[in-house]
Ligand SMILES: Nc1ncnc2c1ncn2[C@@H]1O[C@H](COP(=O)(O)OP(=O)(O)O)[C@@H](O)[C@H]1O
């Protein structure tokens with residue numbers, strides 16, 4: 001689903017955030033990217049979602065070579081990726097329903113179809129009852145789950161999340177991670193950046209470890225605890 | 226209703242590659258496109274109404290910018306009648322010395338008629354002149370207080386049409402006639418008038434262009450502020466895969482509304498000015514023997530103003546929005 005080949009990312013400031021990064025993630029696989037703050041985790045995810053362009057190297061997502069994707073093609077690539085952020089990035093002047101519906105509106109889904117899909121997504125994250133609430137009145141954990149509902153409402157083949165549990169307490173974090181695990185079980189490829197090593201290890205999924213932009217480890221911990 | 230059977234696509238069913246949403250209805254793409262346009266159409270209107278003062282101020286600036294060249298142009302359009310209303314402009318009016326005897330006048334007229342470069346000479350006695358003046362100038366009452374006729378005899382000399390270049394020479398010679406007091410050659414001031422009108426029209430076009438540009442900038446800047454206020458929203462929409470058209474659309478409608486409302490306001494403004502000026506202008510026209518008619522903006526003209534201002538608003542928004550969108554994306 002994702003293939004990085006000798007990818008370097010140098011920001012205009014001259015800082016090299018990723019160097020010589022190569023890895024592959026199979027369709028339906030779930031993996032974590034971890035490493036110290038500034039290791040390049042967010043940069044990696046940004047390259048996948050075409051929020052940034054690599055300075056060198058090839059990136060393929062879902063069989064599409066991103067290096068050859070023109071500016072016009074970027075929205076199409078992003079519509080195929082569900083994105084979850086540390087700050088939920090919900091629109092605070094719109095209801096939960098409207099927030100979750102936004103990707104469907106963007107994708108041009110007919111209105112009567114939208115209602116059904118939004119409710120199904122909210123049901124999946126356990127927040128069907130909050131459909132008409134304003135995001136601002138929800139708890140942090142609920143906001144994050146609305147963000148996840150928005151990411152999966154179009155059923156994208158790939159789900160990426162940047163520190164999705166960064167603002168949550170351990171128990172909520174575990175719940176959110178379990179939710180991501182469920183999406184993998186129905187066939188979605190999942191890539192999550194997180195520095196919460198303890199939590200990651202408990203998930204028992206593949207882990208990519210970055211250090212100063214270099215891939216220094218790629219392992220699968222034995223599920224424990 | 227041709228509803229499809231409900232299906233819950235999000236429940237955990239074993240689909241390996243859950244393809245991104247594809248429209249499945251007969252023509253859902255077109256339908257949702259129409260829905261989105263309708264939504265933007267009305268929601269942008271709602272946004273304007275949510276800030277009535279800011280909107281009113283913008284509209285006021287826009288309509289003044291649009292009304293100024295429009296009024297100027299209307300003024301010029303009305304004076305065009307004045308220009309073409311002067312008949313027989315090639316005629317030379319020769320005002321004779323007031324104390325000249327009638328037979329001397331006749332003799333001069335005869336002499337002039339004999340010239341090769343003169344086609345015709347018409348004689349207007351002081352009495353005829355007074356009568357004409359009384360009926361045309363609107364000064365009839367003022368003339369009543371006069372005890373004598375102050376007007377001289379006038380010869381209307383028409384130069385030969387096929388020798389246009391001799392007219393100035395003829396005018397010069399006439400000026401040297403001892404019996405002649407004053408020679409007035411209409412073609413000369415007519416040329417000047419049309420030159421003045423032409424440059425005024427050119428100036429109006431330039432002014433209209435500049436003020437249209439100002440209107441464009443006002444809309445562009447207003448929409449730019451609007452965009453800045455909603456840049457988070459735009460960023461999120463771009464993250465979710467919205468293309469440029471989708472992001473731009475609500476702002477285009479905002480610009481359209483600004484333009485359309487400013488157009489209506491402009492027409493009202495022009496209407497008010499027309500109303501204020503209508504009475505004095507009608508008097509003026511009457512005093513000019515109705516050689517020019519006073520007219521306001523025609524119905525097609527109004528439609529054109531509305532259309533042009535809407536397009537301007539749309540265009541200003543397009544420029545502002547496109548700039549912002551381009552900044553937010555990697556190449
Ligand atoms: N837009 C940017 N411009 C310049 N440097 C950046 C930018 N984004 C990130 N960096 C730098 O790149 C490095 C990696 O950043 P990031 O990918 O955000 O790391 P992480 O998410 O692992 O904390 C950091 O040193 C950071 O300062």
Ligand SMILES: [Mg+2]
Nearest residue numbers: 041042043162
């Ligand atoms: Mg980060």
